[in-house]
Amino acid sequence: MIELRNDRLAFSFPEVHRDARCSISFMRTLRIPDDDHEYPLPPGLGPFPLHHVDDYADRVPQGWSDHGGVFMPMYQAEALWISFDGQYPMAVKVSAGKIDAVTGKPFRNELRRRPQDYVVIPDQPWLDGFCVRKGLIRQFVAMPLGQGYTAEEQLTGAAEHGGLQIVAYPMKASRYEKLMAERIFAHYDMDAICCSPPEPSAMGLAPGGMMRQEVYPDDHGYSAWERDVRSRCFVHLLNSGQYRTVTGFAPPYEPPTAGDYTEAGLPWFEYFDTDLEALEGAPRLDRLDSVGARRVKEGKPPLDEGANVKPKPAQIERLRKNHAVRDESSAW
Template sequence: MLNVDIDGHRMQIGQRFAVSFQRTLRIPDDGHTYPLPPGLGSFPLRKVEDYRDRVPQHWLQQGGVFIPMYQREALWLSFSAASWKPNAVKIAIGGINAITGEPDDNQLRADPQNYIVCPNQPWLDGIHTGQNSIRQFVAMPLGQGYTVEASLTGTEALGGIQIVVFEPKPGKFPDKPPPVDDNVLRRARSLFSPAGFQSMGVGAGGVIQQKIYPDPYGLDTWDEDNYGRIFIHILNSLQFQALTGQEPPPTPIAANTYTEYGLPWFALYDETKVGLAASDPLNQAKTISERDTETAHSAEDTPSFAVPESQIKLLDLENPH
């Protein structure tokens, strides 16, 4: 098993792979496809074990960490990995694979591919619903039918985010790094440095242009017996403060207001790469706006807006400098 280390805002699984959970703008679910929103700083990570006398019993059984999020707040996952020795990574939300929509397990599959490879996959902003697009990860409370878990399974028993990281088999890649590791894209999108108990899950928000890349090495590359797994619980920000005594991050600026100020959005220059085909199960998941309509809920939503081309900063996957 791979070791999991937490440093407050960043989680390292094994010796080379790390992930942070980025605060971001929530984009509208209005039928349009938006560019990549910025990172507005990372969510703080707290170990479940450090609050064992105050968290629910099932959290202790699952272990892992928790992060604070406001209801209907969005996030994206930022990956850091070694180009000289990559990792296969599975991401699930509420026990649902975020790439295929299948129930989560510890097995890697090639058809359909149920994992990403880091690098070159630098980020994941949502569930995989199109060959060149995803639907944004948005935090929603459990028990109201808003999560992808509820839509695809009919229950909301798990919530949170689950990550499994696999090492390559011995001999597939070098055991030591080259003099300089060229993987620096991991920071390119960041604009800033880093009661009743109710867990939260992840619902499907608006559409963002983003590809999920096929595995360039093949399924036989990965050692399915050598992995690290962790559960990321999502806690309402007010409950986070009550539990830890620490202030949660402030609510993010509205996406349309951010755009009006002329601040940057992002696009990845990856035209030479083909994205994986869309997942049928995930395309069947109800979005948050569809669930709002279904329940006649009149939540204040993000208004539609257009992002001027002049505000979209192009990032080069092959030459991030």
């Protein structure tokens, strides 16, 4: 089952094992420059607020009630990263607009072994974007559906789904017990308002700037997963401009630009796990236009990233598994 707890999706599979729990949250962050340079990991600026679609069924865009799930507000061109937290191994599929973020293939509920279309908790502490090449991702950036920027629209030609789709599979209890006995776990130390409201608008995720991040292969093997048991959630993205109209709450503040953040001397991050190789990226995703590239093609000015986005070495904190804390919300 999945519950909403403190703006986190709390997954639990008591029918598999009492320890089979994990949580997934969606972190606000800087949009890194979309200039084909490679950037380290930007900080977390706190989680996006999440709401049950059912609580606002009469005000959310058409079709969302059919999907069920949750929704959260995002500004146009705002970025996010997905934080995975838990000790019990889980295989988690992440799709944007029903395009798999690891392989670029169309969404399906089942786990795919080759190419691996899922990430493994707790090896993978977070995912910041589409896995385009080995060790490189393109940042998740929210764009309105219907303008052609999202991965979904570029790959399918249709703006049908938007949002994020998450499916989690727990490890088989027997494998988990064996792992516990061997005690080979990695222990993570992780923790525009309208007078006459327009139709609330849905958003999808487009590929943004390039970031150094590895998506790790399944170290447990395909047979480790309880493939008959899964929980899934559709995470809708609501344009922040309509958030108050739908929920009555003020949307979160706009995040600082990457330039302002860097100028303030605040940290960026690099994560490395020397034990694990990275998955190859997905050529299908690598061929997509980033938001910046598409704007150039359309003769539009680049998005404002602020000046001097060059994190100095002293600003880059290197994180290992036991120091994988990247949420700098307290700094803001």
